[in-house]
Amino acid sequence: MLMESFVAVMALVAASIIEPGLYFAMNTPPAGLGIVMPNLHEMGGENAAMIAAQLKEVTVHAAATVSSWGFVISPEQILQTAKDIGEPSVLNRAGGAPTLAVGIAHVFHKIIPMADMGFWYHFGILFEALFILTALDAGTRAGRFMLQDLLGNFVPFLKKTDSLVAGIIGTAGCVGLWGYLLYQGVVDPLGGVKSLWPLFGISNQMLAAVALVLGTVVLVKMQRTKYIWVTVIPAAWLLLCTTWALGLKLFSSNPQMEGFFFMAQQYKEKIAAGGELTAQQIANMNHIVVNNYTNAGLSILFLVVVYSIIFYGIKTWLNVRNNKVRTDKETPYVPVPEGGVKTSSHH
16 A cells, blocks of 8 residues: 555656646547547558548647646647657547656656657556556455455355365456456447546545554454554545545536536437537447446445445444453464474474
8 A cells, every 4th residue: 555655646746747738638538528539550551641630630629628628738739749758649548557657758758868758658657567467466366365255155165265166266257357347448448447547546545444444443352442543543534535535526516527427417418419429429428428327336336335344343343342351353262282382293
């Protein structure tokens, strides 16, 4: 969590370095900018000239849209940034990774100017990939045991963590769950992992809050209540921030907040109005409606899970507050014999 916090600080610094107009041009989905991105994979083919012309056209439109929000940016600035980092375009780069990489490229290019921004941009992407993959590895390992424990309530065999077959089933199930989101992100440009970006920061901090709540319960059961301020204060702060943020993302009608229910309703009204929308734009808007409702459902689920844990944590504290004996053990305490524990040795 400490490492994640440092990365979060780096991301905030990197985001503050970038021009606000460029930030919104990068992170706003195409449908939000009123554009349809050309197929950039054909930039090197026979249709390269046509794709380049389309890209220039959508960049002009994107710059005008972002500028109308009060964050002035020119098409030339957007195109030059893409050229500097060695990419065909920086549009449709929603999420923290490209933003952080561009910020890193700006900083390191100023410090070590002999290496161009393209080098530092891809260095930043590599740094993030290693960080994400290690987190994914740790998450898959933990998720495997959680999934086995959950499914073991229905099929007891799956609770055997020392079983190769049960381990393979648990791992495959866990990989399949996050793998599906990756797959959806590939087949649907607006779906999968990309649609869940708004929840990543909140879910991470809620996970930290849950860990602190569980730490508080352990301290209470250890009869170390005078130390619980160490976990209670940061837990309360995290819960306040994340709950407030989720409340805004769920119910805010401020367009700049992009509340899930508000955005879903806005796009439903645009679809119903019709007008000069193309079939592709309507399809994209339908995806955005579904994605916003999905995010809203997951947000509510997060709140239910987190506050259920808090409820049971408080209930546990109330049950043991008058107990003067430590209750932080799942099995009865067994003292070591006076003569020690005999062990057999093999030579």
